[in-house]
Amino acid sequence: MSPSFQTPVATPPIRAEYERELVPLDGIDPVRSLPWLARLWSMAAVRRTLILAMLAGLWQAVALWQDNELLLPSFTATLQALTEDWGSGELPAKSGRSLWVLAQGYVLGMAAALVLTSLAVSTQLGRDLLATLTSMLNPLPAIALLPLALLWFGLGQGSLLFVLVHSVLWPMALNTYAGFQAVPETLRMAGRNYGLKGLRYVLQILVPAALPAILSGLKIGWAFAWRTLIAAELVFGASSGQGGLGWYIFQNRNELYTDKVFAGLLTVIVIGLLVEVLGFHTLERLTVRRWGTQR
Secondary structure, three states, X not given: OOOOOOOOOOOOOOOOOOOOOOOOOOOOOOOOOOOHHHHHHOOHHHHHHHHHHHHHHHHHHHHHHHOOOOOOOOHHHHHHXXXXXXXXXXXXXXXXXXXXXXXXXXXXXXXXXHHHHHHHHHOHHHHHHHHHHHHHHOOOOHHHHHHHHHHHHXXXXXXXXXXXXXXXXXXXXXXXHHHHHOOOHHHHHHHHHOOOOHHHHHHHHHHHHOHHHHHHHHHHHHHHHHHHHHHHHHHHOOEOOEOOHHHHHHHHHHOOOHHHHHHHXXXXXXXXXXXXXXXXXXXXXXXXXXXXXXX
């Protein structure tokens, strides 16, 4: 019988422990330590400005290649028309008139959405009412309501407000109700323990907890309302000789001032960008991002 033997087990060498002192970061900005090009690229405004510059350059190149100012004016010609009409005061007046009507319809739509969602979270009948109305009216385009708006409210601001409320109400109501449904049960129980009911319960418990969804509904409602307003003004946006941006675009199209048509469209785009960046992004930064409820 062969003698038994054991295979020696290899053990890794033990490294001596040591302590490394870390350099304190007091007074050191991690962003400033990057190269200047990386610091520049880290700014969202720079990246977005570069994208806009690329789009403007592509527009200019296509317009010069086509060489037909009637069909597609160049970017420089559009800027010249934009500067002239802003200097004359025509575009600021049209823009202010459109924004004033939009603000009224937007506020009315928000108020109606808050009433519907408050009823929906309070009663079963309110939930059924919201589900039925949104299923019926949310898929209905606001443009399809223009003939009824003309018939009921006539030519002017009343018809515009009608289609604006329709555009804002349903997407905001759906997003707000979805946000309310996602509120944790612990927060709901805390509100009930404090004796909160009705509107106080909605405003003090549900609205702060559902604010990300509410802001999303506000942004969607703003986009729907802005494009609905311009489209409606293209059809019947003038009252007593006074119209907004959509009417400005429509008039210049009839007179074949294509550069002014593009100037009006560019104004619509710029206003939309300003509201998105200066309005909603600032609101998100001051609320939900600061509170850590949204990245």
